[in-house]
Amino acid sequence: MNYGSKATTFSSKKTYFFKRSITIQHLFMPLSEPLFARVVFCRASPSNRSVPVLKKTAIFAKQNSGEFLGTGLVPAIRTRRQSACLFEMKVHVNYYGLLTDAASCSSEVVTLKNGSTLQNLQEQLRAKYSEFAPITLAFFVANKRCPANVPLKEGQVIDCMPPFAGG
Amino acid sequence: MFIEGPISDSILGAATAVAKEGCGAQTIFVGRIRPDRMENQQVQCIEFTSQTAIAEQVTREIIEEGKQKFGIISAEVWHSLGKVYVGQPCFLVVVHGHHRNEAYQGLEYIVNEFKHRSPVFGKELLEDGTHSWKKNRH
Numbered sequence: 001m002n003y004g005s006k007a008t009t010f011s012s013k014k015t016y017f018f019k020r021s022i023t024i025q026h027l028f029m030p031l032s033e034p035l036f037a038r039v040v041f042c043r044a045s046p047s048n049r050s051v052p053v054l055k056k057t058a059i060f061a062k063q064n065s066g067e068f069l070g071t072g073l074v075p076a077i078r079t080r081r082q083s084a085c086l087f088e089m090k091v092h093v094n095y096y097g098l099l100t101d102a103a104s105c106s107s108e109v110v111t112l113k114n115g116s117t118l119q120n121l122q123e124q125l126r127a128k129y130s131e132f133a134p135i136t137l138a139f140f141v142a143n144k145r146c147p148a149n150v151p152l153k154e155g156q157v158i159d160c161m162p163p164f165a166g167g
Numbered sequence: 168m169f170i171e172g173p174i175s176d177s178i179l180g181a182a183t184a185v186a187k188e189g190c191g192a193q194t195i196f197v198g199r200i201r202p203d204r205m206e207n208q209q210v211q212c213i214e215f216t217s218q219t220a221i222a223e224q225v226t227r228e229i230i231e232e233g234k235q236k237f238g239i240i241s242a243e244v245w246h247s248l249g250k251v252y253v254g255q256p257c258f259l260v261v262v263h264g265h266h267r268n269e270a271y272q273g274l275e276y277i278v279n280e281f282k283h284r285s286p287v288f289g290k291e292l293l294e295d296g297t298h299s300w301k302k303n304r305h
Contacts (some may be wrong), residue, residue: 096218097288098300140286143221159218159286165301166215166222166246166287167198167258167278 087114089154091121096161102131112152119148121158135162168226169219169248173255178245187240187263192270196278198258200251208293212252213301217287222246229280239264239273246287 094107112120118139126132139146140159152158170178174197183195203210230242240263247257260278264270289301 094218096216096286097290101300138286140218140221143218143224159221161218161286162288162300163302164283164286165289166217166285167282 088112089114089116089152091152091155092157093121093125094157094159096159097165098162099132099135099137099160102129102135116152117148118146118150118152118158121152122148125160137162168223168244169217169246171247171249173247173251173257174245174259179256179259182243182245182259182261189265190240190263192264192267194262194264194267194270194274196258196260196274197256198278199256200253202253203291205291205293205299208295208297210253210291211294212250212292213257213289214250214292215246215248215257215287215289217246217248217285219248222285222287225285226281229277229284232280233262233273233277236276237264237269237273239269242273242277244277244281246281246285250292 088111090109090111092107093110095103095105100106110121110124112124118141122137122139125137138161139148140161141150141152141156143159179197183193186193200210200213226244230244233239233242242260242262245259251257258278258281260274260281262270262274262277264273291299291301293299
């Protein structure tokens with residue numbers, strides 16, 4: 001994860017490093033504030049392939065010893081992959097009945113643009129699975145049937161069902 | 168409400184043995200696996216699946232509606248999950264009412280609404296090893 005070698009808005013004499021694998025905590029990224037990202041700063045030795053990017057700020061002035069240096073908001077200069085984390089979300093979709101045949105699975109993770117609704121999810125699924133075309137789909141979120149205009153959130157579990165056939 | 172496999176004789180017997188207070192009429196519907204033919208293949212059994220949390224919630228709502236609309240005293244619903252073979256019972260509804268008319272109407276309402284609104288799905292397994300998905304005729 002190259003957070004951005006151009007992120008030099010923090011002016012100081014000391015340079016800090018962050019490890020590729022742990023520096024950016026996606027869970028902390030404020031999706032509502034796409035201009036900033038919350039990151040975890042770590043001191044790392046040059047030998048472990050860390051990437052120098054940021055110079056010390058007042059926030060981290062007292063934390064210049066030890067591995068963990070703290071967290072903070074930094075301007076978001078992002079790679080394409082990081083931008084995807086900020087502008088996309090993932091939802092978990094469960095399929096039932098004949099939809100399990102059409103999708104060849106009983107559940108999957110679907111990536112959507114932030115702010116997507118059930119209508120957007122439905123359109124995406126119908127585009128992905130042509131077998132869905134003649135089927136009237138019903139969507140349930142948190143065990144409640146929801147209309148198409150309901151906005152979705154990151155990590156939600158959605159039950160996607162064909163017409164029922166019990167009895 | 169959901170049981171694995173066909174509805175047993177003991178459940179069928181127990182369903183009619185209990186008399187609710189004030190009950191003057193009891194109506195019962197038993198759904199069984201029909202020996203249908205699909206594209207010249209005999210249906211061997213139906214494998215039922217469900218989103219049970221939703222189905223149970225919906226069924227409670229339907230029974231409450233039955234009480235409001237027809238004045239029934241109470242109702243119980245059982246449905247099978249997993250494989251149920253031709254001739255075996257897979258769906259049982261028992262309605263307790265003060266009088267026969269409310270028990271008849273309440274039973275028909277609950278059976279129809281359950282089939283229409285409760286997320287249960289049936290995979291019809293055919294004799295040649297293929298399958299088709301059950302469609303309800305409303």
